[in-house]
Structures are given as C-alpha cells and as structure tokens.
Amino acid sequence: MIRSLSALMLLLGAFLSQTGQARADDGAGTDSGGFWVSEERHNNPSSSVSGQADHVTTEGTSISADAVEVPSCVGGAHAVTLAQLDLAYCMPAEPSEAKPAPITPAQVRRAFARLPLPASTLVIQPPDGLTLVNFDTNFYTTSTASITRRVRLLGRPVTIEATPSEYDWQFDDGDSLATDEPGAPYPDLTVTHNYLRKGTYAPRLDTVYSGRFRVGNGAWQQIPGTVTIAGAPQRLRAIEAQPKLVAPYGP
C-alpha cells in the first residue's frame, strides 16, 4: 500500500510539475509559447501582461473588452457582441452586401460620346458622281440599324444601344437639310436637292445618334443628349444639260 501511494504521489508530482512549468512559462517573457504567440505578444505587448486589453483597435474592427456595449458601426458593418467573452466588435460588411454606387446617366453619356459609332453610307442618284443642275438629285442611306456596344462602368457591365435618330444632309452649296428619315432609292424620292449652279461639290451625311442604356439586365434608360458622327464627303459634279439634236434629225 505504501508503495502504491508512493507511485501515485510520483505520478501526481510529475503532472503538477508539468503544469507548474507551463504556468511559469506564462510569465517568462516573449520567448515562450511559440513563434506565433511571441509575435503576437511583440505586436500587442499589453495583452500578454494584463491578460485583458482595455481597448484593442484593429483595422476596421474595434474591440471593447472592458464592457460589452454594442458598438456603433459605420459603412454597413454589423455589430457583433459576445457577452460571455466580453467582446464586441464591428464586422465589416461583405462585398455582396455593399450597395454598388449608382451609374448615372451623365457617366453613360460620357461613355456614349467615346463609342466608335459608324458614319452612315451616303448614296447619291444619279450615280458615278455626276448630276445635273436644277435636277432632283436623290440622297439616301441604308445605315439605319441600331448599334449595340457593351462597356464596363464602375466595374459593371453596361449595354449601350445607339440608334440613328436624325440625318443631316450637307449639300456643300450652302444648303443643308435635317430629316428623321434616311431617304429612299429612286423612284421614292424623299430627300432630294437641286444644285442651282454647275460645279464640283462635296456633299456628306452626318448621323445623329440617340442612345439608351441598361446596367446588366436592368431596365433601359434614355441617355441624355446625342452624338453626331460626320460622314465622309463624296465628290459630286453638277453639270448643265444642253439640248442637242441627234440623228436622224441632225446633220
């Protein structure tokens, strides 16, 4: 029995000396408890001395250890309180929670103005760059389709749809005409011009685009303002017609 008790005492003594060693190490300085622990003690020396830091402030997270008061959190952060652990802090909002900044029509307007929209193709009849003075020269374009472009604004996908809404016909003789229709091929003469004097002209067609946009699959919204794309001038010679008798009546 005496031997049994001795063995028990030895075992308990070994155990207690082990735990006693651990306690002694607690206050032994920074070079105990492992690399991770000693680094944390180095960074927050107060926590290793007092055991309970009065206030620890971390990046975006404030901790109050002396009283569990629900903190006032800003920027969408959520207050987290752990009463038994005497811990309260602000949990930053998840990116999915954060409301994205609204995309304004003005921002889209600037993106719209930078879009590489095409100029309209100008067709002139009669063809081959030759027409007559005092003659209904016909102008039209086949460029009537809407153009869709996708851009990213503030990191979000934005679809911009540009539609020709007005055509500015520049006849290069001091006259111009604005229409909302694209003209039509002969014989449906809807946009015509009479050159009153013979000469060489450089008519062109400017296209005025209106636009609308939507963010992702959201609702379409009108883009304020318009964008005008100047067309390439075409060479057109206006000549005078002269009556001339030909055989079998002529010489």
Added chain:
Amino acid sequence: MRRTPATRLGTALAGAALLLAGCADDGEPRSDPTWSPTAVPESPSTSPADAATKPALPDAATKATKAGAEAFIQYYWDLINYAEVTGDVKPLRRTSGSSCDGCNDGIRAIRKHYRNGGHIMGGEYRVTIKSTEHAKVEDNAAVVIGAQITVSSAEQSVINGDGTTRMVKPGSSEWTLAVLWNGDHWRVDIMRLTR
C-alpha cells in the same frame, strides 16, 4: 487524437488508479488472470513530421454549428503548425478574415521569417477549447461563434536567415477568437491573445 491538459490529468489519474487496482492489500501485484490494463498511454497523433503535412479540413468543421466552429478552430491551429514549419501561409490566409489583425500579424511574421531565409522547427501547438458562445450580430443573420481557448506549445527552434537560432520555450497562452460562418466555410475574424 490531441492530448490536452485535461486528458493528461485523466491519464495520470487513470494510471494512478490502475496502480492502486493492480496491487493487493499486501502490496503484491494482483494475480487475477482476467484483469488486464484497459488504458494505454496516449501519444499525440501530430508529430513534428505530421505538422509538415498540409492539414485537411475535417468534415466536422464544415458545419455551421458550435461543434463545427470548435473543429474549425482546431483545424486553424493545425494550419498554424503547418505554416510555422513549412512557411506555407496560403491556407491560413484563405481561412482568415481580412480584418483579423491577430491572424494577419502571425501570417506576416511567418512569411517574413521564411523570406529572410529562416525556418522553424518544432513548437507544435495544442488547443483546448474552454468555452464557446453564439454571438449576437446586429442586422444580420450571420453565424458568429466566439471561443476562449488555451494553447500549449512545445519547445521550438527558430532558425534565422543568418544561421543564428533562437530557442522558444514551451508555454501556454490564452486566446479569444471569433469565427464567422461564411456561407459554406468558417473563417477567423478575431484572434486576440489574452494571456
């Protein structure tokens, strides 16, 4: 299986009980042929060599429960063990909140030590969870669990890039942690050394 101070005490007492049970009143060893020891000495499952193996997330740590949080905290300290002896801090980064300064301080220190040509041997941590608590989260259904833990560590050699060695004595420290269930996994948001 991890050995904690609590289990050590249990082992010691069990051993003492066995010694008592194994002795007859006259001090002679018990000769009962049906008796055999049922308690065997425990040995830690994670040896220093094991610490160099990237820990796998246990199934228990994939549940948004207190038990899940406790398993995750154990796993997190396994990751610290792994990072200290290998320098690989990526798994720790993935399981630490960006605003967890207590996490990031340690991660940065390990990374810097290895970048400077140093390495670390030994010093395995063992975690005992003292208490856990469900947090109240304002205006949010997030699951946050706080825990008080005790971490004991073995002796450690911190070998610096210049070849000098710093011995880190075994010790015990206490921490407060808050872990957040982030939809399908846990992460550490608060890690504070309290003692």
